[in-house]
Amino acid sequence: MEISEDQFTTQVMKHLFESRGIDLSGYSQSFMIRSIRRRIGRSGRSDYATYLHHLLSSDEETNELLGTLSINVTEFFRDRGAFETFSRTAIKPLLESKTGSGGLLRLWSAGCATGQEVYTIAICLAQELSRLQREQRMLTSILGTDISSAALAKAKSGVYTKEEMRGLPDKFLAEYFDHTGDKYVVGSQLRKGVRFSRENLLDKPGSKFFDAIVCRNVMIYFSRAMHDKVTMNLYDALKTGGYLMVGRTETLMGPPRALFEVVDLENRILRKK
Ligand SMILES: C[S@@+](CC[C@H](N)C(=O)[O-])C[C@H]1O[C@@H](n2cnc3c(N)ncnc32)[C@H](O)[C@@H]1O
Secondary structure (H helix, E strand, O other), X not given: OOOOHHHHHHHHHHHHHHHHOEOOOOOOHHHHHHHHHHHHHHOOOOOHHHHHHHHHHOHHHHHHHHHHOOOOOOOXXXXXXXXXXXXXXXXXXXXXXXXXXXXXXXXXXXXXXXXXXXXXXXXXXXXXHHHOOOOOOOOEEEEEEEOOHHHHHHHHHOEEEOHHHOOOOHXXXXXXXXXXXXXXXXXXXXXXXXXXXXXXXXOOOOOOOEEEEEEOOOHHHEOHHHHHHHHHHHHHHEEEEEEEEEOOOOOOOOHHHHHEEEEEOOOOEEEEO
């Protein structure tokens, strides 16, 4: 059965909304069609109807399509000022509060895409530790999660091209990365305590008691109902007094907003009351 381009995009958007809570109604139809056509070709399907059938029954194809729609776009220090402020207003006091307690500092990058955000947090942590002249051995852990297995595989490998290294200040390149041929590889100091796992933010979090969560540029694609659900999941996963940083263009709305106090409005750093 043939379907029109309009019917096709409506069905694809409905599927992404219902299966992943992702709201692409703000995307231009021509951009979506161009991206989806690329997937139709790569998946070996030749028309809208057969591709739609494939998409609706395949979790993997849904992930691939989201990847093609550039929803995994990320970079090191995406918004450098925000990470500098996060280091100063969240990581530093957290590290200081652990002095002498022997406690473990637990951070979560929720929706970490290909991992640059996780390693950015690891650099912020290493820098603050050395500023405080604390042993790098202090127990810290950073969890990176995403819904896309392909993005996570890349994150785990920690191998990036020059283009994927964009955003990283030069001073950190020599200190934390190995350079072989045209590849940059995350060094062992940054990998320590880092782990990745596949998680859907719409589900109850797999781990709790985080000292801080970074969830940036993820909720922009969510419907209002999904936004509230994810915010509540993040809230539940934080310790009391734990920090949450969302993207600079993102705002907590509705009931979840009252559960946090603002630490830095411009950089969207909040704290669980
Ligand atoms: C634009 S990237 C943001 C990456 C990074 N946080 C940053 O700011 O650079 C959004 C990521 O959210 C992930 N994502 C989308 N919906 C998700 C969900 N329901 N659960 C977990 N991750 C999700 C996507 O796979 C993608 O990797």
